[in-house]
Amino acid sequence: MLENEANPYLSKTTRLPRKRFYRARAHSNPLSDAHFPVPITPSQVDYSLHFPQLFPSSDQDASSKKIQFADIGCGFGGLLISLSTLFPRTLMIGMELRDKVTEYVKERVLALRIANPGQYQNISVVRTNSMKYIPNYFEKGQLSKMFFLFPDPHFKEKNHRRRVISPHLLDEYAYTLEVGGIIYTITDVEELGAWMKTCLEGHPMFEVLTEEELDVDPVVKLLNSATEEGQKVARNGGQTFKSVYRRIVPKV
Incomplete structure:
Protein backbone atom coordinates (compact mmCIF):
# COMPACT_ATOMS: atom_id res chain seq x y z
CA MET A 1 0.00 0.00 0.00
CA LEU A 2 2.78 2.42 0.86
CA GLU A 3 4.42 1.89 -2.51
CA ASN A 4 1.23 2.62 -4.44
CA GLU A 5 1.58 6.01 -6.07
CA ALA A 6 -2.22 6.49 -5.95
CA ASN A 7 -2.42 5.90 -2.22
CA PRO A 8 -4.42 8.87 -0.84
CA TYR A 9 -3.09 8.28 2.68
CA LEU A 10 0.43 9.29 1.60
CA SER A 11 1.77 12.75 0.97
CA LYS A 12 2.67 13.13 -2.72
CA THR A 13 5.88 14.99 -1.84
CA THR A 14 7.28 13.20 1.24
CA ARG A 15 5.54 9.81 0.73
CA LEU A 16 4.85 9.83 4.48
CA PRO A 17 1.38 9.14 5.89
CA ARG A 18 -0.91 12.14 6.25
CA LYS A 19 -1.85 12.85 9.85
CA ARG A 20 -5.32 14.04 8.93
CA PHE A 21 -6.30 10.46 8.13
CA TYR A 22 -5.12 9.22 11.54
CA ARG A 23 -6.45 11.86 13.91
CA ALA A 24 -7.82 10.64 17.22
CA ARG A 25 -8.83 12.03 20.57
CA ALA A 26 -5.95 13.75 22.30
CA HIS A 27 -6.07 11.33 25.24
CA SER A 28 -7.54 8.00 26.27
CA ASN A 29 -8.61 6.63 29.62
CA PRO A 30 -5.81 4.21 30.63
CA LEU A 31 -8.07 2.55 33.21
CA SER A 32 -10.67 1.45 30.68
CA ASP A 33 -10.58 -1.93 29.00
CA ALA A 34 -9.19 -2.17 25.49
CA HIS A 35 -8.93 -5.18 23.21
CA PHE A 36 -5.51 -5.93 21.75
CA PRO A 37 -3.06 -8.82 22.09
CA VAL A 38 -0.63 -8.67 25.01
CA PRO A 39 2.36 -11.02 25.48
CA ILE A 40 2.21 -13.08 28.65
CA THR A 41 5.94 -12.61 29.25
CA PRO A 42 8.70 -10.52 27.61
CA SER A 43 10.04 -13.68 25.97
CA GLN A 44 6.85 -13.79 23.89
CA VAL A 45 7.46 -10.39 22.27
CA ASP A 46 8.06 -11.20 18.60
CA TYR A 47 10.98 -9.00 17.58
CA SER A 48 10.70 -10.15 13.96
CA LEU A 49 7.40 -8.27 13.65
CA HIS A 50 8.96 -5.03 14.90
CA PHE A 51 12.47 -5.25 13.42
CA PRO A 52 12.17 -7.58 10.41
CA GLN A 53 15.53 -6.70 8.88
CA LEU A 54 17.35 -7.28 12.17
CA PHE A 55 15.29 -10.32 13.22
CA PRO A 56 14.29 -12.00 9.94
CA SER A 57 13.01 -15.14 11.64
CA SER A 58 10.44 -15.54 14.38
CA ASP A 59 12.75 -18.14 15.94
CA GLN A 60 14.57 -15.68 18.14
CA ASP A 61 17.77 -16.47 19.95
CA ALA A 62 17.25 -15.84 23.66
CA SER A 63 20.53 -13.94 23.74
CA SER A 64 19.55 -11.63 20.88
CA LYS A 65 19.75 -7.90 21.33
CA LYS A 66 16.88 -6.47 23.37
CA ILE A 67 14.86 -3.27 23.22
CA GLN A 68 16.61 -0.64 25.36
CA PHE A 69 14.55 2.55 24.89
CA ALA A 70 10.79 2.83 25.53
CA ASP A 71 8.78 5.94 24.62
CA ILE A 72 5.64 5.71 26.74
CA GLY A 73 2.68 7.39 25.04
CA CYS A 74 4.77 8.01 21.93
CA GLY A 75 2.12 10.00 20.06
CA PHE A 76 2.98 10.44 16.37
CA GLY A 77 6.50 9.07 16.81
CA GLY A 78 8.60 12.21 16.49
CA LEU A 79 10.95 11.30 19.33
CA LEU A 80 11.49 7.78 18.00
CA ILE A 81 12.40 9.16 14.57
CA SER A 82 14.96 11.54 16.08
CA LEU A 83 16.44 8.92 18.40
CA SER A 84 16.72 6.36 15.61
CA THR A 85 19.55 8.16 13.85
CA LEU A 86 21.12 9.41 17.09
CA PHE A 87 21.40 5.84 18.43
CA PRO A 88 21.40 3.67 15.26
CA ARG A 89 22.52 0.52 17.09
CA THR A 90 19.88 0.73 19.82
CA LEU A 91 16.50 -0.98 19.56
CA MET A 92 13.61 1.20 20.73
CA ILE A 93 9.85 1.02 20.80
CA GLY A 94 6.95 3.42 21.22
CA MET A 95 3.97 2.36 23.32
CA GLU A 96 0.69 4.06 22.41
CA LEU A 97 -2.88 3.37 23.52
CA ARG A 98 -4.77 5.08 20.68
CA ASP A 99 -5.27 2.75 17.73
CA LYS A 100 -5.29 5.33 14.93
CA VAL A 101 -2.17 7.04 16.25
CA THR A 102 -0.40 3.69 16.57
CA GLU A 103 -1.30 2.87 12.98
CA TYR A 104 0.07 6.23 11.84
CA VAL A 105 3.43 5.56 13.51
CA LYS A 106 3.60 2.10 11.91
CA GLU A 107 2.98 3.60 8.47
CA ARG A 108 5.44 6.42 9.12
CA VAL A 109 8.23 4.06 10.13
CA LEU A 110 7.57 1.79 7.14
CA ALA A 111 7.62 4.75 4.76
CA LEU A 112 10.90 5.99 6.23
CA ARG A 113 12.45 2.54 5.88
CA ILE A 114 11.43 2.38 2.23
CA ALA A 115 12.72 5.89 1.49
CA ASN A 116 15.97 5.39 3.44
CA PRO A 117 17.27 1.84 2.89
CA GLY A 118 19.15 0.56 5.91
CA GLN A 119 17.85 3.27 8.23
CA TYR A 120 15.05 3.37 10.81
CA GLN A 121 15.22 -0.41 11.19
CA ASN A 122 15.73 -0.03 14.96
CA ILE A 123 12.40 1.61 15.85
CA SER A 124 8.87 0.29 16.10
CA VAL A 125 5.56 0.86 17.86
CA VAL A 126 3.01 -1.27 19.67
CA ARG A 127 -0.53 -0.52 20.68
CA THR A 128 -0.77 -1.28 24.37
CA ASN A 129 -1.59 0.14 27.77
CA SER A 130 1.79 0.76 29.39
CA MET A 131 0.19 1.50 32.76
CA LYS A 132 -1.00 -2.11 32.87
CA TYR A 133 1.42 -4.14 30.79
CA ILE A 134 4.99 -2.81 31.15
CA PRO A 135 6.19 -6.05 32.84
CA ASN A 136 4.70 -8.06 29.96
CA TYR A 137 7.10 -6.42 27.52
CA PHE A 138 10.35 -5.85 29.40
CA GLU A 139 12.53 -7.96 31.65
CA LYS A 140 14.09 -6.79 34.88
CA GLY A 141 16.82 -4.23 34.12
CA GLN A 142 16.26 -4.43 30.37
CA LEU A 143 15.76 -0.74 29.57
CA SER A 144 18.36 2.01 29.65
CA LYS A 145 16.00 4.91 28.86
CA MET A 146 12.29 5.60 29.35
CA PHE A 147 10.46 8.66 28.05
CA PHE A 148 7.25 10.31 29.26
CA LEU A 149 6.83 13.40 27.10
CA PHE A 150 3.81 15.67 27.53
CA PRO A 151 1.60 13.03 29.19
CA ASP A 152 -2.09 13.60 29.87
CA PRO A 153 -2.29 15.86 32.96
CA HIS A 154 -5.65 14.46 34.15
CA PHE A 155 -6.40 17.73 35.91
CA LYS A 156 -9.23 16.58 38.15
CA GLU A 157 -8.02 15.25 41.49
CA LYS A 158 -10.23 12.17 41.19
CA ASN A 159 -8.38 11.32 37.95
CA HIS A 160 -4.85 11.66 39.32
CA ARG A 161 -4.76 7.86 39.56
CA ARG A 162 -4.74 7.86 35.75
CA ARG A 163 -1.44 9.74 35.60
CA VAL A 164 1.35 7.76 33.99
CA ILE A 165 3.86 8.91 36.63
CA SER A 166 2.85 7.84 40.13
CA PRO A 167 4.61 6.26 43.12
CA HIS A 168 3.33 2.73 42.44
CA LEU A 169 4.02 2.91 38.69
CA LEU A 170 7.56 4.10 39.41
CA ASP A 171 8.09 0.75 41.12
CA GLU A 172 7.43 -0.96 37.80
CA TYR A 173 9.56 1.48 35.84
CA ALA A 174 12.42 0.96 38.29
CA TYR A 175 12.06 -2.79 37.80
CA THR A 176 12.46 -2.57 34.02
CA LEU A 177 15.25 0.03 34.09
CA GLU A 178 18.86 -1.03 34.52
CA VAL A 179 20.88 0.58 37.32
CA GLY A 180 22.06 3.85 35.79
CA GLY A 181 19.13 3.94 33.38
CA ILE A 182 17.45 7.30 32.81
CA ILE A 183 13.80 8.33 32.99
CA TYR A 184 12.91 11.52 31.09
CA THR A 185 9.74 13.53 31.73
CA ILE A 186 8.53 16.86 30.36
CA THR A 187 5.24 18.76 30.39
CA ASP A 188 3.90 22.24 29.74
CA VAL A 189 1.55 21.94 32.74
CA GLU A 190 3.30 23.36 35.80
CA GLU A 191 1.19 21.44 38.31
CA LEU A 192 1.86 18.14 36.53
CA GLY A 193 5.55 18.97 36.33
CA ALA A 194 5.62 19.49 40.09
CA TRP A 195 3.69 16.24 40.58
CA MET A 196 6.14 14.18 38.50
CA LYS A 197 9.14 15.77 40.19
CA THR A 198 7.67 15.07 43.64
CA CYS A 199 6.98 11.44 42.75
CA LEU A 200 10.49 10.91 41.44
CA GLY A 238 4.92 28.17 26.27
CA GLN A 239 7.01 27.09 29.22
CA THR A 240 8.04 23.50 29.87
CA PHE A 241 8.98 21.62 33.03
CA LYS A 242 11.50 18.77 32.87
CA SER A 243 12.42 16.09 35.38
CA VAL A 244 15.24 13.72 34.48
CA TYR A 245 16.20 11.03 36.97
CA ARG A 246 18.61 8.11 37.18
CA ARG A 247 17.75 4.61 38.40
CA ILE A 248 19.91 3.80 41.42
CA VAL A 249 20.33 1.07 44.01
CA PRO A 250 18.42 2.31 47.07
CA LYS A 251 20.51 3.20 50.08
CA VAL A 252 20.19 0.86 53.02
Missing part, protein backbone atom coordinates in the same frame (compact mmCIF):
# COMPACT_ATOMS: atom_id res chain seq x y z
CA GLU A 201 12.15 12.75 44.31
CA GLY A 202 10.23 10.69 46.82
CA HIS A 203 11.12 7.33 45.28
CA PRO A 204 14.16 5.58 46.81
CA MET A 205 15.31 4.13 43.47
CA PHE A 206 15.72 7.39 41.58
CA GLU A 207 18.06 10.38 41.87
CA VAL A 208 17.99 13.61 39.90
CA LEU A 209 20.61 14.33 37.23
CA THR A 210 22.82 17.34 37.82
CA GLU A 211 22.72 20.37 35.54
CA GLU A 212 26.14 19.39 34.23
CA GLU A 213 24.85 15.94 33.28
CA LEU A 214 21.80 17.42 31.59
CA ASP A 215 23.97 19.79 29.55
CA VAL A 216 26.00 16.95 28.01
CA ASP A 217 23.10 14.56 27.40
CA PRO A 218 22.08 14.87 23.71
CA VAL A 219 18.65 13.41 24.45
CA VAL A 220 17.66 16.31 26.73
CA LYS A 221 17.80 18.67 23.76
CA LEU A 222 15.15 16.58 21.97
CA LEU A 223 12.58 16.68 24.76
CA ASN A 224 11.22 20.07 23.70
CA SER A 225 11.64 19.78 19.94
CA ALA A 226 11.14 16.20 18.76
CA THR A 227 7.43 15.74 19.48
CA GLU A 228 4.42 17.37 17.88
CA GLU A 229 3.23 18.55 21.30
CA GLY A 230 6.61 20.07 22.13
CA GLN A 231 6.72 21.90 18.81
CA LYS A 232 3.25 23.29 19.47
CA VAL A 233 4.31 24.55 22.89
CA ALA A 234 7.38 26.19 21.34
CA ARG A 235 5.31 27.90 18.63
CA ASN A 236 3.02 29.32 21.29
CA GLY A 237 5.92 30.50 23.44
Whole structure:
Protein backbone atom coordinates (compact mmCIF):
# COMPACT_ATOMS: atom_id res chain seq x y z
CA MET A 1 0.00 0.00 0.00
CA LEU A 2 2.78 2.42 0.86
CA GLU A 3 4.42 1.89 -2.51
CA ASN A 4 1.23 2.62 -4.44
CA GLU A 5 1.58 6.01 -6.07
CA ALA A 6 -2.22 6.49 -5.95
CA ASN A 7 -2.42 5.90 -2.22
CA PRO A 8 -4.42 8.87 -0.84
CA TYR A 9 -3.09 8.28 2.68
CA LEU A 10 0.43 9.29 1.60
CA SER A 11 1.77 12.75 0.97
CA LYS A 12 2.67 13.13 -2.72
CA THR A 13 5.88 14.99 -1.84
CA THR A 14 7.28 13.20 1.24
CA ARG A 15 5.54 9.81 0.73
CA LEU A 16 4.85 9.83 4.48
CA PRO A 17 1.38 9.14 5.89
CA ARG A 18 -0.91 12.14 6.25
CA LYS A 19 -1.85 12.85 9.85
CA ARG A 20 -5.32 14.04 8.93
CA PHE A 21 -6.30 10.46 8.13
CA TYR A 22 -5.12 9.22 11.54
CA ARG A 23 -6.45 11.86 13.91
CA ALA A 24 -7.82 10.64 17.22
CA ARG A 25 -8.83 12.03 20.57
CA ALA A 26 -5.95 13.75 22.30
CA HIS A 27 -6.07 11.33 25.24
CA SER A 28 -7.54 8.00 26.27
CA ASN A 29 -8.61 6.63 29.62
CA PRO A 30 -5.81 4.21 30.63
CA LEU A 31 -8.07 2.55 33.21
CA SER A 32 -10.67 1.45 30.68
CA ASP A 33 -10.58 -1.93 29.00
CA ALA A 34 -9.19 -2.17 25.49
CA HIS A 35 -8.93 -5.18 23.21
CA PHE A 36 -5.51 -5.93 21.75
CA PRO A 37 -3.06 -8.82 22.09
CA VAL A 38 -0.63 -8.67 25.01
CA PRO A 39 2.36 -11.02 25.48
CA ILE A 40 2.21 -13.08 28.65
CA THR A 41 5.94 -12.61 29.25
CA PRO A 42 8.70 -10.52 27.61
CA SER A 43 10.04 -13.68 25.97
CA GLN A 44 6.85 -13.79 23.89
CA VAL A 45 7.46 -10.39 22.27
CA ASP A 46 8.06 -11.20 18.60
CA TYR A 47 10.98 -9.00 17.58
CA SER A 48 10.70 -10.15 13.96
CA LEU A 49 7.40 -8.27 13.65
CA HIS A 50 8.96 -5.03 14.90
CA PHE A 51 12.47 -5.25 13.42
CA PRO A 52 12.17 -7.58 10.41
CA GLN A 53 15.53 -6.70 8.88
CA LEU A 54 17.35 -7.28 12.17
CA PHE A 55 15.29 -10.32 13.22
CA PRO A 56 14.29 -12.00 9.94
CA SER A 57 13.01 -15.14 11.64
CA SER A 58 10.44 -15.54 14.38
CA ASP A 59 12.75 -18.14 15.94
CA GLN A 60 14.57 -15.68 18.14
CA ASP A 61 17.77 -16.47 19.95
CA ALA A 62 17.25 -15.84 23.66
CA SER A 63 20.53 -13.94 23.74
CA SER A 64 19.55 -11.63 20.88
CA LYS A 65 19.75 -7.90 21.33
CA LYS A 66 16.88 -6.47 23.37
CA ILE A 67 14.86 -3.27 23.22
CA GLN A 68 16.61 -0.64 25.36
CA PHE A 69 14.55 2.55 24.89
CA ALA A 70 10.79 2.83 25.53
CA ASP A 71 8.78 5.94 24.62
CA ILE A 72 5.64 5.71 26.74
CA GLY A 73 2.68 7.39 25.04
CA CYS A 74 4.77 8.01 21.93
CA GLY A 75 2.12 10.00 20.06
CA PHE A 76 2.98 10.44 16.37
CA GLY A 77 6.50 9.07 16.81
CA GLY A 78 8.60 12.21 16.49
CA LEU A 79 10.95 11.30 19.33
CA LEU A 80 11.49 7.78 18.00
CA ILE A 81 12.40 9.16 14.57
CA SER A 82 14.96 11.54 16.08
CA LEU A 83 16.44 8.92 18.40
CA SER A 84 16.72 6.36 15.61
CA THR A 85 19.55 8.16 13.85
CA LEU A 86 21.12 9.41 17.09
CA PHE A 87 21.40 5.84 18.43
CA PRO A 88 21.40 3.67 15.26
CA ARG A 89 22.52 0.52 17.09
CA THR A 90 19.88 0.73 19.82
CA LEU A 91 16.50 -0.98 19.56
CA MET A 92 13.61 1.20 20.73
CA ILE A 93 9.85 1.02 20.80
CA GLY A 94 6.95 3.42 21.22
CA MET A 95 3.97 2.36 23.32
CA GLU A 96 0.69 4.06 22.41
CA LEU A 97 -2.88 3.37 23.52
CA ARG A 98 -4.77 5.08 20.68
CA ASP A 99 -5.27 2.75 17.73
CA LYS A 100 -5.29 5.33 14.93
CA VAL A 101 -2.17 7.04 16.25
CA THR A 102 -0.40 3.69 16.57
CA GLU A 103 -1.30 2.87 12.98
CA TYR A 104 0.07 6.23 11.84
CA VAL A 105 3.43 5.56 13.51
CA LYS A 106 3.60 2.10 11.91
CA GLU A 107 2.98 3.60 8.47
CA ARG A 108 5.44 6.42 9.12
CA VAL A 109 8.23 4.06 10.13
CA LEU A 110 7.57 1.79 7.14
CA ALA A 111 7.62 4.75 4.76
CA LEU A 112 10.90 5.99 6.23
CA ARG A 113 12.45 2.54 5.88
CA ILE A 114 11.43 2.38 2.23
CA ALA A 115 12.72 5.89 1.49
CA ASN A 116 15.97 5.39 3.44
CA PRO A 117 17.27 1.84 2.89
CA GLY A 118 19.15 0.56 5.91
CA GLN A 119 17.85 3.27 8.23
CA TYR A 120 15.05 3.37 10.81
CA GLN A 121 15.22 -0.41 11.19
CA ASN A 122 15.73 -0.03 14.96
CA ILE A 123 12.40 1.61 15.85
CA SER A 124 8.87 0.29 16.10
CA VAL A 125 5.56 0.86 17.86
CA VAL A 126 3.01 -1.27 19.67
CA ARG A 127 -0.53 -0.52 20.68
CA THR A 128 -0.77 -1.28 24.37
CA ASN A 129 -1.59 0.14 27.77
CA SER A 130 1.79 0.76 29.39
CA MET A 131 0.19 1.50 32.76
CA LYS A 132 -1.00 -2.11 32.87
CA TYR A 133 1.42 -4.14 30.79
CA ILE A 134 4.99 -2.81 31.15
CA PRO A 135 6.19 -6.05 32.84
CA ASN A 136 4.70 -8.06 29.96
CA TYR A 137 7.10 -6.42 27.52
CA PHE A 138 10.35 -5.85 29.40
CA GLU A 139 12.53 -7.96 31.65
CA LYS A 140 14.09 -6.79 34.88
CA GLY A 141 16.82 -4.23 34.12
CA GLN A 142 16.26 -4.43 30.37
CA LEU A 143 15.76 -0.74 29.57
CA SER A 144 18.36 2.01 29.65
CA LYS A 145 16.00 4.91 28.86
CA MET A 146 12.29 5.60 29.35
CA PHE A 147 10.46 8.66 28.05
CA PHE A 148 7.25 10.31 29.26
CA LEU A 149 6.83 13.40 27.10
CA PHE A 150 3.81 15.67 27.53
CA PRO A 151 1.60 13.03 29.19
CA ASP A 152 -2.09 13.60 29.87
CA PRO A 153 -2.29 15.86 32.96
CA HIS A 154 -5.65 14.46 34.15
CA PHE A 155 -6.40 17.73 35.91
CA LYS A 156 -9.23 16.58 38.15
CA GLU A 157 -8.02 15.25 41.49
CA LYS A 158 -10.23 12.17 41.19
CA ASN A 159 -8.38 11.32 37.95
CA HIS A 160 -4.85 11.66 39.32
CA ARG A 161 -4.76 7.86 39.56
CA ARG A 162 -4.74 7.86 35.75
CA ARG A 163 -1.44 9.74 35.60
CA VAL A 164 1.35 7.76 33.99
CA ILE A 165 3.86 8.91 36.63
CA SER A 166 2.85 7.84 40.13
CA PRO A 167 4.61 6.26 43.12
CA HIS A 168 3.33 2.73 42.44
CA LEU A 169 4.02 2.91 38.69
CA LEU A 170 7.56 4.10 39.41
CA ASP A 171 8.09 0.75 41.12
CA GLU A 172 7.43 -0.96 37.80
CA TYR A 173 9.56 1.48 35.84
CA ALA A 174 12.42 0.96 38.29
CA TYR A 175 12.06 -2.79 37.80
CA THR A 176 12.46 -2.57 34.02
CA LEU A 177 15.25 0.03 34.09
CA GLU A 178 18.86 -1.03 34.52
CA VAL A 179 20.88 0.58 37.32
CA GLY A 180 22.06 3.85 35.79
CA GLY A 181 19.13 3.94 33.38
CA ILE A 182 17.45 7.30 32.81
CA ILE A 183 13.80 8.33 32.99
CA TYR A 184 12.91 11.52 31.09
CA THR A 185 9.74 13.53 31.73
CA ILE A 186 8.53 16.86 30.36
CA THR A 187 5.24 18.76 30.39
CA ASP A 188 3.90 22.24 29.74
CA VAL A 189 1.55 21.94 32.74
CA GLU A 190 3.30 23.36 35.80
CA GLU A 191 1.19 21.44 38.31
CA LEU A 192 1.86 18.14 36.53
CA GLY A 193 5.55 18.97 36.33
CA ALA A 194 5.62 19.49 40.09
CA TRP A 195 3.69 16.24 40.58
CA MET A 196 6.14 14.18 38.50
CA LYS A 197 9.14 15.77 40.19
CA THR A 198 7.67 15.07 43.64
CA CYS A 199 6.98 11.44 42.75
CA LEU A 200 10.49 10.91 41.44
CA GLU A 201 12.15 12.75 44.31
CA GLY A 202 10.23 10.69 46.82
CA HIS A 203 11.12 7.33 45.28
CA PRO A 204 14.16 5.58 46.81
CA MET A 205 15.31 4.13 43.47
CA PHE A 206 15.72 7.39 41.58
CA GLU A 207 18.06 10.38 41.87
CA VAL A 208 17.99 13.61 39.90
CA LEU A 209 20.61 14.33 37.23
CA THR A 210 22.82 17.34 37.82
CA GLU A 211 22.72 20.37 35.54
CA GLU A 212 26.14 19.39 34.23
CA GLU A 213 24.85 15.94 33.28
CA LEU A 214 21.80 17.42 31.59
CA ASP A 215 23.97 19.79 29.55
CA VAL A 216 26.00 16.95 28.01
CA ASP A 217 23.10 14.56 27.40
CA PRO A 218 22.08 14.87 23.71
CA VAL A 219 18.65 13.41 24.45
CA VAL A 220 17.66 16.31 26.73
CA LYS A 221 17.80 18.67 23.76
CA LEU A 222 15.15 16.58 21.97
CA LEU A 223 12.58 16.68 24.76
CA ASN A 224 11.22 20.07 23.70
CA SER A 225 11.64 19.78 19.94
CA ALA A 226 11.14 16.20 18.76
CA THR A 227 7.43 15.74 19.48
CA GLU A 228 4.42 17.37 17.88
CA GLU A 229 3.23 18.55 21.30
CA GLY A 230 6.61 20.07 22.13
CA GLN A 231 6.72 21.90 18.81
CA LYS A 232 3.25 23.29 19.47
CA VAL A 233 4.31 24.55 22.89
CA ALA A 234 7.38 26.19 21.34
CA ARG A 235 5.31 27.90 18.63
CA ASN A 236 3.02 29.32 21.29
CA GLY A 237 5.92 30.50 23.44
CA GLY A 238 4.92 28.17 26.27
CA GLN A 239 7.01 27.09 29.22
CA THR A 240 8.04 23.50 29.87
CA PHE A 241 8.98 21.62 33.03
CA LYS A 242 11.50 18.77 32.87
CA SER A 243 12.42 16.09 35.38
CA VAL A 244 15.24 13.72 34.48
CA TYR A 245 16.20 11.03 36.97
CA ARG A 246 18.61 8.11 37.18
CA ARG A 247 17.75 4.61 38.40
CA ILE A 248 19.91 3.80 41.42
CA VAL A 249 20.33 1.07 44.01
CA PRO A 250 18.42 2.31 47.07
CA LYS A 251 20.51 3.20 50.08
CA VAL A 252 20.19 0.86 53.02
